[in-house]
Amino acid sequence: MxxxxxxxxxxxxxxxxxxxxxxSNFRDELVEAIYTDAQTIADxxxxxxxxxxxxxxxxxxxxxxxxxxxxxxMILVLxxxxxxxxxxxxxxxQMLMTGLFWIENAGSSLFERLNAPWWLTGxxxxxxxxxxxxxxxxxxxxxxIFFPMFxxxxxxxxxxxxxxxxxxxxxxxxxHGKQVLTMSMGFGCNAAGVIACRTIDxxxxxxxxxxxNNFVPCNGRWPTLILLATVFIAxxxxxxxxxxxxxxxxxxxxxxxxxxxxxxxxxxxxxxLRGTPSAFTLxxxxxxxxxxxxxxxxxxxxxxxxxLWRAVVFSAPAGGLIWLxxxxxxxxxxxALYLTDWLEPLGHAIGLDGVIVLAFIIAVPANEIVxxxxxxxxxxxxxxxxxxxxxxxxxxxxxxxxxxxLLTAINLMIFSLLHNPCSTTIxxxxxxxxxxxxxxxxxxxxxxxxxxxxxxxxxxxxLFT
Amino acid sequence: xxxxxxxxxxPASSALDRMGINVGKYxxxxxxxxxxxxxxxxxxxAITGLxxxxxxxxxxxxxxxxxxxxxxGNRYKLVDLPGTYSLLSAAQDEEIARNFILFGRPDCTVVxxxxxxxxxxxxxxxxxxxISAKVVVCVNLMDEAKRKGIEIDARxxxxxxxxxxxxxxARTGDGLSALLRSIEEIVTGEITPxxxxxxxxxxxxxxxxxxxxxIEEIAPGLPNARWVAMRLLDGxxxxxxxxxxxxxxxxxxxxxxxxxxxxxxITYGSEE
Numbered sequence: 001m002x003x004x005x006x007x008x009x010x011x012x013x014x015x016x017x018x019x020x021x022x023x024s025n026f027r028d029e030l031v032e033a034i035y036t037d038a039q040t041i042a043d044x045x046x047x048x049x050x051x052x053x054x055x056x057x058x059x060x061x062x063x064x065x066x067x068x069x070x071x072x073x074m075i076l077v078l079x080x081x082x083x084x085x086x087x088x089x090x091x092x093x094q095m096l097m098t099g100l101f102w103i104e105n106a107g108s109s110l111f112e113r114l115n116a117p118w119w120l121t122g123x124x125x126x127x128x129x130x131x132x133x134x135x136x137x138x139x140x141x142x143x144x145i146f147f148p149m150f151x152x153x154x155x156x157x158x159x160x161x162x163x164x165x166x167x168x169x170x171x172x173x174x175x176h177g178k179q180v181l182t183m184s185m186g187f188g189c190n191a192a193g194v195i196a197c198r199t200i201d202x203x204x205x206x207x208x209x210x211x212x213n214n215f216v217p218c219n220g221r222w223p224t225l226i227l228l229a230t231v232f233i234a235x236x237x238x239x240x241x242x243x244x245x246x247x248x249x250x251x252x253x254x255x256x257x258x259x260x261x262x263x264x265x266x267x268x269x270x271x272x273l274r275g276t277p278s279a280f281t282l283x284x285x286x287x288x289x290x291x292x293x294x295x296x297x298x299x300x301x302x303x304x305x306x307x308l309w310r311a312v313v314f315s316a317p318a319g320g321l322i323w324l325x326x327x328x329x330x331x332x333x334x335x336a337l338y339l340t341d342w343l344e345p346l347g348h349a350i351g352l353d354g355v356i357v358l359a360f361i362i363a364v365p366a367n368e369i370v371x372x373x374x375x376x377x378x379x380x381x382x383x384x385x386x387x388x389x390x391x392x393x394x395x396x397x398x399x400x401x402x403x404x405x406l407l408t409a410i411n412l413m414i415f416s417l418l419h420n421p422c423s424t425t426i427x428x429x430x431x432x433x434x435x436x437x438x439x440x441x442x443x444x445x446x447x448x449x450x451x452x453x454x455x456x457x458x459x460x461x462x463l464f465t
Numbered sequence: 466x467x468x469x470x471x472x473x474x475x476p477a478s479s480a481l482d483r484m485g486i487n488v489g490k491y492x493x494x495x496x497x498x499x500x501x502x503x504x505x506x507x508x509x510x511a512i513t514g515l516x517x518x519x520x521x522x523x524x525x526x527x528x529x530x531x532x533x534x535x536x537x538g539n540r541y542k543l544v545d546l547p548g549t550y551s552l553l554s555a556a557q558d559e560e561i562a563r564n565f566i567l568f569g570r571p572d573c574t575v576v577x578x579x580x581x582x583x584x585x586x587x588x589x590x591x592x593x594x595x596i597s598a599k600v601v602v603c604v605n606l607m608d609e610a611k612r613k614g615i616e617i618d619a620r621x622x623x624x625x626x627x628x629x630x631x632x633x634x635a636r637t638g639d640g641l642s643a644l645l646r647s648i649e650e651i652v653t654g655e656i657t658p659x660x661x662x663x664x665x666x667x668x669x670x671x672x673x674x675x676x677x678x679x680i681e682e683i684a685p686g687l688p689n690a691r692w693v694a695m696r697l698l699d700g701x702x703x704x705x706x707x708x709x710x711x712x713x714x715x716x717x718x719x720x721x722x723x724x725x726x727x728x729x730x731i732t733y734g735s736e737e
Binding site for chain 1: 502559581583584585587588590591592609614615616617618619621622625626636661663668669672675676679680682683694697698699700705708709
């Protein structure tokens with residue numbers, strides 16, 4: 001830093017002087033001159049011939065952003081997207097599972113025939129490979145259906161309309177209306193959502209948006225929600241209504257996430273991050289016809305493959321780790337059992353079990369691997385002889401062998417919505433805020449909230465059953 | 466207006482060589498600026514052959530992306546900037562755009578505008594013209610404008626603005642080779658633009674011209690002393706502060722260093 005030099009002083013003094021001679025309304029004059037010139041020039045250059053297209057856009061907007069129908073229509077759109085995802089992902093998931101586990105069995109028997117040591121076969125095939133296989137089978141189909149639909153909505157120009165609809169609610173919570181756009185990015189990936197918060201100019205509102213982004217379930221958590229909704233919620237309904245009920249329950253979780261975003265934003269802006277919401281202009285872009293190639297490219301290469309690759313990178317070591325935990329024994333008991341036994345009281349208190357809690361700890365690097373980790377811990381070292389061709393097979397594993405109840409399913413869904421962000425998101429929060437304090441808050445606040453909410457639900461459940 | 470750059474017979478397209486992120490050395494730097502959601506990223510992708518994520522909502526690009534192309538033997542580095550409404554604002558993504566236009570010394574700034582709402586978009590274009598002469602105005606989304614019954618008189622617009630005006634539809638590739646040609650004319654100095662300046666005469670311009678040499682004395686080599694003078698006359702405290710602390714010179718140096726040393730890499734809009 002330089003000490004003020006005389007020329008600087010002289011310049012600033014002269015500038016002040018000139019400013020006075022120019023008069024106080026000079027800025028308005030300049031802005032006005034720019035506007036007037038823009039108008040004159042545009043008038044000369046633009047030739048309009050009447051057309052109905054513009055009215056059509058406006059008519060759709062009046063419906064989609066209407067004060068009464070806007071919100072219900074939005075929830076309906078979301079429900080349809082999930083319903084298509086759930087109904088469509090079922091069959092390919094099963095086919096993938098059958099195929100991938102056939103490879104596992106074939107691979108391990110090949111190793112055995114080659115007289116490979118048992119631990120090598122186990123680590124490679126029942127550890128690393130199985131972790132990969134679960135992640136691909138559980139995640140790929142829903143993502144390959146969900147992302148193209150999401151990209152179509154994005155390209156059509158629907159996202160800013162959603163922001164418009166929710167702006168009033170966010171204003172009441174003292175937050176910025178653009179936070180809705182950052183939330184939409186969070187549906188894909190919370191780390192991307194946190195980066196998107198740069199578009200919010202007020203530091204206070206930007207921080208609120210960053211800290212609450214985790215309340216939107218990211219694609220790493222959708223498969224968990226969809227699987228549980230299919231296995232437990234759908235089963236409670238007649239077959240015809242099953243997929244609708246499953247989609248409805250996933251939408252419920254998303255709506256709960258938005259409610260928590262509003263509540264926490266409201267609390268923050270009335271306590272530590274006090275302030276009034278700032279006004280902003282949001283352009284509602286025209287509806288554009290999405291281009292097919294672009295949608296395919298964005299949704300498969302940028303999104304599906306990006307996310308799947310990340311999951312694969314984290315699931316292979318996790319698979320190996322789980323196999324080691326299940327096969328390293330101390331006084332005849334596998335290590336995993338010590339850990340899950342130790343975590344069991346906590347798990348029980350929040351309506352889950354020790355295995356699920358351990359799965360959430362192993363899945364800190366990537367939420368995608370929660371369900372695969374649970375499955376691997378449950379199935380232990382067994383061969384993949386069990387068929388998972390219908391939701392009844394899943395039920396018999398969860399309910400029949402591991403005593404899950406409806407409470408376990410509900411609390412697992414809630415806990416996967418409300419818990420600490422994945423390590424990538426935590427790192428992004430740190431990079432974007434530059435503050436260790438807010439990073440810790442952003443990581444621990446959702447976890448504490450999740451523990452409290454699931455604890456209360458579980459205790460109420462235990463009381464009444 | 467029906468040149469298509471995917472057609473192998475077209476001579477204009479054979480002059481274009483998409484280099485993706487492998488820019489390496491380059492001769493010229495071109496910045497893409499414009500209001501949010503005018504299709505800057507589409508223009509960027511069409512020219513560089515890259516797949517920067519595009520999307521139909523304002524504010525998608527939050528950091529700048531870079532790519533390269535070769536046109537008639539010259540190598541260009543193209544910088545896709547976040548959308549901005551004005552050079553006077555404060556949001557972080559807009560600041561990235563502003564700093565680069567002001568201090569990154571692009572050899573040409575392409576202001577991408579939306580043909581369907583040209584008047585509003587011209588506000589930024591006029592602000593850019595106020596501080597730089599090396600500008601091409603790209604009127605994009607012409608396909609959409611045509612569907613809405615809007616035609617643009619490029620000749621009249623170019624005459625009024627004093628810089629080249631090109632009509633494009635980036636998504637279909639229409640007009641892109643004309644755009645590349647105009648950029649070439651600007652960077653090589655083939656044409657000398659006479660940019661439209663608001664408040665051409667009068668005390669304001671006199672005051673600006675008086676301050677410019679003083680600023681250049683304090684911060685030698687600072688591009689756009691003109692903008693600094695305007696901000697000072699507007700009483701911008703941050704610019705005053707920045708002059709005291711030497712921050713302005715530092716920003717200029719950083720942008721320059723970036724231009725010279727940092728290897729080309731692409732930053733996708735939403736993933737880092």
